[in-house]
Amino acid sequence: VKANWEQLYDDHAAALVLYARQWLRSVSDAEDAVQDAFVRLLKSPRHFGDRPVPILYQAVKWAALDRLRRMDRLGKREEAFVDPEAAEGFFENVLEHEERRAQLEAALSTLPEAQREVLTLHIWGGLSFREIGTTLGISPNTAASRYRYALKSLSESLDKRELIA
């Protein structure tokens, strides 16, 4: 794994940053969390095991929460809140889909944390429900349920936004 970490990075860095931004608003904070996770795992490659991807996402979550707690301790927690109105976007801007992108980001921000992280891990991380279960310490069935609930909530939220628009 240590020899192939750059491939892991290339395949997952963007999704890992997105995952970290569930807890950390700014891209730079999220990148720091990703750096922390990689460094930690590369210094202790035994933690990777034979299925490094779930471990990597798990490490990023720990690093992001760790950073959030530090901000909280220093009275800077508000800087870490995910606020799509004020923060940088989650997704790359494609001009013809800009309005839809904004709707999606706003709708994603309203999802409960447990649902949003399953959605992120499955859609953008490409993790199976079994791998998500390993990452989050839940059963694959629970992961699948949260994913369905997330899509349902997201669909309803997007429908409302379209009506308002």
Add this chain to the structure above:
Amino acid sequence: MNSAPDPNDPFDSLSRELASFRPVAPSAALKQRIRSAVQTSTSRPLEAGVVDGSGLSRARTLAIWAGIAAAVVMSCSLFAVRMAVQPTRAEEPEIATSVSGEEAEVVAAEIEEETLWFDGELTGIVDTGEGPPMWKVRCETVRRTAWSDGQGATQIRFEPEERLLFIPVSYN
């Protein structure tokens, strides 16, 4: 993620639409930062040490540390606990740390109490006091026993010969 469309799945089109949006790519420098951090981080055995939040002079801190370490070793010889850590609040970064061994040095440290239980590892920030780089110190261990001294400080025990990882981080 890339499975075939399921006509019975009412959310199939939504999941596909979501997947069509690509997360913002990290900055080009991140990969290099990780590479540099891994190459320059060091690991050293920790024989014994004390983190003292009193902000005392280095010499005095070392003297106190030696006394405390000796007392700890003697009183806890059964379990061979040879290190005590007493972090102070994060708002008081002037914490003197001593680490024994041939590369012994005294640095300032800030240890986050909240992280003590997190993933069973101790995470803190160590600053040499001479500007960047700052270092993150990690103790790759199992869950630690920690307790309060009743005055806002926290004590943590380490097993002997544990290794602390000193990892440079880019906090600016």
